[in-house]
Amino acid sequence: MINIAxxxxxxxxxxxxxxxxxxxxxxxxxxxxxxxxxxxxxxRDFPGDPAEHLIIHDFEQIVNDPEVKIVVETMGGxxxxxxxxxxxxxxxxxxxxxxxxxxxxxxxxxxxxAKAKNINxxxxxxxxxxxxxxxxxxxxxxxxxxxxxxxxxxxxxNYMMTKMSMEGAEFDxxxxxxxxxxxxxxxxxxxIEGHDACRKIAILSSLAFGQFVDFEEIYTEGITxxxxxxxxxxxxxxxxxxxxxxxxxxxxxxxxxxxxxxIGPESPLYSVNDVFNAIFVHGNVLGDAMFYGSGAGKLxxxxxxxxxxxxxxxxxxxxxxxxxxxxxxxxxxxxxVQARFFVRIQGSQAEMLEAVKAEMGDCEAIxxxxxxxxxxxxxxxxxxxxxxxxxxxxxxxILGMIRVKL
Amino acid sequence: MINIAxxxxxxxxxxxxxxxxxxxxxxxxxxxxxxxxxxxxxxRDFPGDPAEHLIIHDFEQIVNDPEVKIVVETMGGxxxxxxxxxxxxxxxxxxxxxxxxxxxxxxxxxxxxAKAKNINxxxxxxxxxxxxxxxxxxxxxxxxxxxxxxxxxxxxxNYMMTKMSMEGAEFDxxxxxxxxxxxxxxxxxxxIEGHDACRKIAILSSLAFGQFVDFEEIYTEGITxxxxxxxxxxxxxxxxxxxxxxxxxxxxxxxxxxxxxxIGPESPLYSVNDVFNAIFVHGNVLGDAMFYGSGAGKLxxxxxxxxxxxxxxxxxxxxxxxxxxxxxxxxxxxxxVQARFFVRIQGSQAEMLEAVKAEMGDCEAIxxxxxxxxxxxxxxxxxxxxxxxxxxxxxxxILGMIRVKL
Numbered sequence: 001m002i003n004i005a006x007x008x009x010x011x012x013x014x015x016x017x018x019x020x021x022x023x024x025x026x027x028x029x030x031x032x033x034x035x036x037x038x039x040x041x042x043x044r045d046f047p048g049d050p051a052e053h054l055i056i057h058d059f060e061q062i063v064n065d066p067e068v069k070i071v072v073e074t075m076g077g078x079x080x081x082x083x084x085x086x087x088x089x090x091x092x093x094x095x096x097x098x099x100x101x102x103x104x105x106x107x108x109x110x111x112x113x114a115k116a117k118n119i120n121x122x123x124x125x126x127x128x129x130x131x132x133x134x135x136x137x138x139x140x141x142x143x144x145x146x147x148x149x150x151x152x153x154x155x156x157x158n159y160m161m162t163k164m165s166m167e168g169a170e171f172d173x174x175x176x177x178x179x180x181x182x183x184x185x186x187x188x189x190x191x192i193e194g195h196d197a198c199r200k201i202a203i204l205s206s207l208a209f210g211q212f213v214d215f216e217e218i219y220t221e222g223i224t225x226x227x228x229x230x231x232x233x234x235x236x237x238x239x240x241x242x243x244x245x246x247x248x249x250x251x252x253x254x255x256x257x258x259x260x261x262x263i264g265p266e267s268p269l270y271s272v273n274d275v276f277n278a279i280f281v282h283g284n285v286l287g288d289a290m291f292y293g294s295g296a297g298k299l300x301x302x303x304x305x306x307x308x309x310x311x312x313x314x315x316x317x318x319x320x321x322x323x324x325x326x327x328x329x330x331x332x333x334x335x336x337v338q339a340r341f342f343v344r345i346q347g348s349q350a351e352m353l354e355a356v357k358a359e360m361g362d363c364e365a366i367x368x369x370x371x372x373x374x375x376x377x378x379x380x381x382x383x384x385x386x387x388x389x390x391x392x393x394x395x396x397x398i399l400g401m402i403r404v405k406l
Numbered sequence: 407m408i409n410i411a412x413x414x415x416x417x418x419x420x421x422x423x424x425x426x427x428x429x430x431x432x433x434x435x436x437x438x439x440x441x442x443x444x445x446x447x448x449x450r451d452f453p454g455d456p457a458e459h460l461i462i463h464d465f466e467q468i469v470n471d472p473e474v475k476i477v478v479e480t481m482g483g484x485x486x487x488x489x490x491x492x493x494x495x496x497x498x499x500x501x502x503x504x505x506x507x508x509x510x511x512x513x514x515x516x517x518x519x520a521k522a523k524n525i526n527x528x529x530x531x532x533x534x535x536x537x538x539x540x541x542x543x544x545x546x547x548x549x550x551x552x553x554x555x556x557x558x559x560x561x562x563x564n565y566m567m568t569k570m571s572m573e574g575a576e577f578d579x580x581x582x583x584x585x586x587x588x589x590x591x592x593x594x595x596x597x598i599e600g601h602d603a604c605r606k607i608a609i610l611s612s613l614a615f616g617q618f619v620d621f622e623e624i625y626t627e628g629i630t631x632x633x634x635x636x637x638x639x640x641x642x643x644x645x646x647x648x649x650x651x652x653x654x655x656x657x658x659x660x661x662x663x664x665x666x667x668x669i670g671p672e673s674p675l676y677s678v679n680d681v682f683n684a685i686f687v688h689g690n691v692l693g694d695a696m697f698y699g700s701g702a703g704k705l706x707x708x709x710x711x712x713x714x715x716x717x718x719x720x721x722x723x724x725x726x727x728x729x730x731x732x733x734x735x736x737x738x739x740x741x742x743v744q745a746r747f748f749v750r751i752q753g754s755q756a757e758m759l760e761a762v763k764a765e766m767g768d769c770e771a772i773x774x775x776x777x778x779x780x781x782x783x784x785x786x787x788x789x790x791x792x793x794x795x796x797x798x799x800x801x802x803x804i805l806g807m808i809r810v811k812l
Binding site for chain 1: 708710728
């Protein structure tokens with residue numbers, strides 16, 4: 001019997017207990033031993049809950065119990081999660097977490113402790129919910145130099161972008177709808193401003209490139225400026241708009257970015273709709289691959305956490321994660337990143353197109369019949385710095401800009 | 407330094423040598439030691455080839471060399487591959503193979519030897535080329551009861567189906583085109599009759615359900631009967647036709663099948679085109695997931711083989727694969743499988759629809775303007791046995807049948 005403790009009995013923690021209870025037979029068969037939940041740590045009591053008798057309020061009970069071999073951290077946030085996880089690892093207990101903030105900030109430190117102790121710090125659920133992506137990056141795509149990793153990493157915003165694209169709805173209305181459906185929180189900032197996706201692409205990039213990528217250095221732009229008219233242009237061009245977290249290895253180095261992008265049907269990410277997430281990976285020998293599934297939700301996320309518990313149980317004295325050195329990856333300045341830019345211009349094509357082309361180079365122009373007061377162009381490839389310089393000259397004639405996925 | 411040997415210097419074996427040479431720096435970093443190719447076994451000589459000095463013709467040199475710790479098998483076919491792999495494992499050498507025929511037939515035996523010897527028999531490249539799917543099934547989706555695994559598992563036939571769907575081309579013409587492009591072999595039987603997909607779904611089902619699924623018991627139907635008119639009907643219904651390998655856990659047991667299916671845009675497999683492969687998995691807690699990528703080709707397949715070499719090197723005395731018992735999974739008779747059937751009927755709707763409905767139940771009818779001499783129906787859900795019984799009564803009025811993906 002392998003005793004585990006669950007820290008944090010919220011949505012994901014509750015899901016972990018539910019998954020272990022529901023699938024205990026197949027899980028125990030796969031581990032080769034019985035997985036037993038000994039404690040559930042939470043500040044609250046849960047009278048009448050099936051896990052009521054497991055609830056404890058004192059972390060010391062877990063860290064001081066030598067019978068507890070694996071600890072699940074589903075509290076979220078940095079503190080006390082960081083202190084608790086660190087102390088568990090130092091006490092020789094493997095940890096499985098769904099906490100992207102913790103992994104993005106303290107992943108290097110926690111993996112190093114796990115390695116020194118010959119145990120495991122696993123975090124499959126921190127990116128892409130139930131989608132297996134952390135383990136494939138660590139254990140499968142090891143023959144490749146990864147050139148690119150780009151993901152639809154946030155279900156809330158993908159639901160909103162899908163609804164705006166398909167129904168022509170405005171941002172504020174789809175946000176209210178997402179909140180009503182429980183997809184978006186009362187304070188939706190972390191989702192719609194891209195902060196959630198930023199932490200996830202930092203973790204994925206660190207794994208893909210084998211060096212720590214600091215989320216605080218990743219340029220992050222949310223979806224709050226995307227309008228129904230932007231989506232009309234996208235449809236007119238046979239494309240759609242998605243919030244992407246992306247990082248690439250280019251000639252001059254590495255860059256990483258979170259922003260809304262125009263994306264066409266030639267990308268497998270184009271068809272990823274609603275609350276689904278997907279992570280596209282390009283390897284120098286593998287070529288294109290994509291991992292698709294439920295990026296959030298109680299049970300899918302719990303499925304990934306429990307998968308980590310099973311792996312930790314199968315590898316009690318063997319560290320699995322080993323593809324992420326503490327050396328920090330220096331990212332290129334966003335100014336030097338090359339892109340094409342979709343730019344909406346005030347005025348008619350007849351008045352303005354030549355002036356825009358004189359600035360931006362040989363642009364492709366797009367007009368919408370029902371919006372004669374403006375048009376849009378897609379620029380040639382140029383650096384962000386060049387775009388800014390040209391854009392400044394056009395001043396307030398520029399109504400908006402969205403990057404085009406290369 | 408870890409010495410390896412490559413058996414079979416054909417397309418995939420050549421790719422393995424190329425990948426190890428191209429990415430040696432990152433591969434060695436991930437392993438923590440240098441991977442050195444000591445031998446390449448082939449019947450032929452390769453004068454002038456970069457690997458010329460490694461070529462040997464005698465298997466005994468490999469099996470008797472205690473320095474060789476990992477052996478790559480990329481010969482294909484059952485013999486001598488089976489004998490060689492078995493002897494390598496018995497000699498304590500881990501094996502990585504791309505050979506689906508070998509794994510489908512002898513996987514149980516070879517995994518058991520590996521387990522007894524505390525080494526590894528790995529076969530990520532046997533299904534889905536470069537797509538990580540074997541390792542995710544074994545190591546990631548372990549918290550779930552897998553209900554369904556359905557894949558586009560053969561790039562050649564998916565290229566052909568895509569071309570027929572998009573261009574309205576006939577089967578014989580797309581086959582010739584696929585052969586001219588090198589996607590189909592001179593003898594395309596294994597691809598177009600579904601034998602290749604059959605072995606792959608047998609391997610995937612064995613992993614997903616944790617028991618050996620015998621490929622010889624899987625009902626297998628190829629794409630040779632699919633015509634341009636079938637594709638016209640599919641388009642009319644907003645669907646397409648794909649060759650799928652599928653297995654499901656249903657109330658009465660498990661079934662597995664390879665056949666062309668009508669599939670609509672609500673499935674993530676619908677958008678998987680050209681030579682790409684994808685594997686859809688449904689778990690009882692995970693929900694839907696899909697793994698997408700290059701299902702064949704020299705370098706993608708070699709990427710998966712070398713990924714296995716890296717994993718074997720990282721786990722020299724620790725068996726990784728452990729989710730496939732030797733107990734055989736009894737499959738339901740195909741007769742008892744429930745499906746909806748798309749059926750083309752000779753005659754006009756006015757003449758025939760009532761008679762068809764009297765037999766098949768409340769069918770949805772579809773007519774093509776340019777084919778007034780026939781129409782089609784989609785039946786309600788019924789068993790294959792029921793369908794056959796009804797179909798016999800309609801006799802030669804039935805021009806063709808394709809299953810509809812539920």
